[in-house]
Amino acid sequence: MNEELKQEIIAYSKTIGIDKIGFASADPFLTLKERLREQQRLGYASGFEESDIDLRTEPERLLPYAKSIIAIALSYPSKLKNPPKGVKGKRRGLFCRASWGADYHHVLNDRLQKLQEFIESKVPDAKTASMVDTGALSDRAVAERAGIGFSGKNCMIITPEYGSYVYLGEMITTIPFEPDTPIEEGCGTCNKCVESCPTGALIQGGQLDAQKCIAFLTQKKDFIPKQYRKKIGNRLYGCDTCQVVCPINKGKGEEYQPEFEPDPEKVKPELLPLLSLSNRQFKEKYGEMAGSWRGKKPIQRNAILALGHFKEESASETLRQLLTDDARPVIRGTAAWALGEIGGDDNELAMQQALQKEEDEDVIKEIEEALT
Structure with a gap:
């Protein structure tokens, strides 16, 4: 039966x-x-x-x-169909x-x-x-x-x-069924994913140090350790490197359920507009995506890291405003890091002025290190 x-x-x-x-x-x-x-x-x-x-x-x-x-x-x-391209002045991130x-x-x-x-x-x-x-x-x-x-x-x-x-x-x-047979094939000698992991999170084949994994780091709510910030690049949520380099994945992912059809403007959004979204606006635009589950702060922090990664000078004014006015220490401190990456006299002056008023120890440390 x-x-x-x-x-x-x-x-x-x-x-x-x-x-x-x-x-x-x-x-x-x-x-x-x-x-x-x-x-x-x-x-x-x-x-x-x-x-x-x-x-x-x-x-x-x-x-x-x-x-x-x-x-x-x-x-x-x-794969994205007709993906929008990020250019200087209008950099984009990626989910x-x-x-x-x-x-x-x-x-x-x-x-x-x-x-x-x-x-x-x-x-x-x-x-x-x-x-x-x-x-x-x-x-x-x-x-x-x-x-x-x-x-x-x-x-x-x-x-x-x-x-x-x-x-x-x-x-x-509680119904007993005849179990299916596990698939015996494996990766063989291929080690591309381990060798390509940006942070060395794949310790060996089949073992992951989640604390180093970019997919985990982009979901953290606090500061991202400095040694990983540039490795995150323009990733706003998650990481696909170990999938993209996999030879077995070549040509895969072309058949899928219609609910998963991506909106290119949502999954590869402009970075600067992300920084001014209210909680309501963020939920309305990104709330149906799995990558929104931690709220807007990690996404905005990652967008700031991406702008620093690109050394996007057009973002300086927005970042200076975040440094002085944002209520969240993680955003203020990450903005200081990005301003340090972008450089320039105006950004240096803004950080020096912010340092005089800042009271959070972690943010003070971020500003001091950015200035040096």
């Missing part, structure tokens, strides 16, 4: 916009548990994850009597591909909800628990076990059909 139901679920999934589906046992993820403990011991965790390792690796703690996990994947785009189009949390939750309703119509007493990204389970570990793809050296699930340009979600269920 369950094999017939499994095939019905697979067929139904194709009608509701699920690109790939797989089935796995709900047994504990014992190998992952040891890896996560090692990550914590080394200080490599980002802090965004569920801190309870048992919850992350034992599905039955999340759903009593769990027997199976259904993993799903939705493909997202890898990573995983933030293009509608927030994937909402899209995957919609698919999982429809899948749950279908399953309950077939097995009314079945119990399920779904999650996407922010849930306790490791999406990648579930997807790997369910045969969605293999775990690449870039710490992403790489599928034969869509490369690593996929969003992942899963549903734990």
Whole structure:
């Protein structure tokens, strides 16, 4: 009976916009548990994850009597059509591909909800628990076990059909299903992602120091360590380097769900206008994107870093105003750093004047270092 139901679920999934589906046992993820403990011991965790390792690796703690996990994947785009070009005086930033189009949390939750309703119509007493990204389970570990793809050296699930340009979600269920076979292929001797990581966050194939990862750094709310500021470049949210250099990803990301169609002006926006957005304006323009979840401050801080990276002289007046008038220390201090990168007598004078009035110790340090 369950094999017939499994095939019905697979067929139904194709009608509701699920690109790939797989089935796995709900047994504990014992190998992952040891890896996560090692990550914590080394200080490599980002802090965004569920801190309870048992919850992350034992599905039955999340759903009593769990027997199976259904993993799903939705493909997202890898290329912008007619991307706007940044030029001197109108520099642009960039949101990573995983933030293009509608927030994937909402899209995957919609698919999982429809899948749950279908399953309950077939097995009314079945119990399920779904999650996407922010849930306790490791999406990648579930997807790997369910045969969605293999775990690449870039710490992403790489599928034969869509490369690593996929969003992942899963549903734990009390229904026992025959598990699918994991994909055995891997990266082989290729090490391009490890060698190309701008900050050396990929310690080795399959191991990531999240504290160095640009995708994590761009989401921090406080100051970004100085050694990483220039490496961030014009990234406003996330980083795609380890995906772009992957040979398997070549030609992938051309088929995707319509919700993920990107608006070029949103995902590659002009930097200066970002700095004057109110909370309401930011939410209205960017609120539907996954990259907006931390609010406008990290995005604005990253835009300031990008202007400093470009040494964009036309931004000086705006940055000087932020340095003296903005209520947020992180914005004032980052503006000082950018003004130091741009240079010029007017900017130096503005920093000297700001230094006389500044009371925040971190900002004072930023201004002093920018002046030297």
